[in-house]
Amino acid sequence: MGVIQVDGLAKSYGTVDAVDEMAFTVERGELYGFLGPNGAGKTTTIRVLTGQIQPNSGTVSVLGTDPTAEPIETRHRVGILPEQGSPPSFLTPREFLEFVGDVRGLEPDRVTERTTRWAERLGFESKLDTLHTDLSRGQQQKVMISQAFLHEPDVVFIDEPLANLDPLVQEQVKRFLVSYAAGDNAVFVSTHNIDVAEEICTRVGIVADGRIVTERSLEGDSSAVSGGSADSEPLGDDSLLDVFLERVEGEDVRDAPSLEGLEAPAKR
């Protein structure tokens, strides 16, 4: 049984069908990449899986909990790095991480120890007592990454993990995500960055029009992974970008209208 299970999920906003017949399963040990163009339904799916919104229909299960019926229990057990999330402007990283640790049920000593460890790991020790409003976007992202992993959850949902990070920290975070998933956890990453997905994910689901249109295993040609609704094909000799462009109808940049006419005006 997967630690994340989604079957027949549908969610609309008014007349917009954001998610429709979404189905996939993620197992322990997987770093699952959720790839899709703008508006494909990725954030909506994560919001359902983390108990932030109610779907219209379908079943979802996260670590054996039902986020639609027991959202607080689900949120307690997972880590969440939301899209464009930022820590509260009126708190410092130390205060925020203490708050998150408390809400997630960690002992105060443990929170102090992990706060120090994360600040050292991501290099924001000198900013631990500075208000978030006075931190850069990248420094705020480091605090958000720290809060998602502070209670060492078995499942972590991440929207664009590398946003605003400098290249050195990006490398560190990528390595961390790979090792965290390999430690019998599951990391679910929504991203537009196909190269990063190809580099770090064990499996990807390509999303278009609110559903998974294809899945690919990236763990080597012989290891097709059971994906619940369908077995994932290995990527083989294709590049993930080619698979993406082929499967995302109407989004192929090779057929897209050129941006001719949008060039900056020539200097007079």
Ligand SMILES: Nc1ncnc2c1ncn2[C@@H]1O[C@H](COP(=O)(O)OP(=O)(O)OP(=O)(O)O)[C@@H](O)[C@H]1O
């Ligand atoms: N609160 C909302 N009210 C109305 N429509 C919404 C709302 N949130 C999302 N949508 C619509 O639902 C669809 C899916 O949006 P969603 O944010 O899930 O896509 P996404 O794959 O995360 O996109 P992106 O890659 O641009 O972040 C889009 O057409 C979007 O306009």
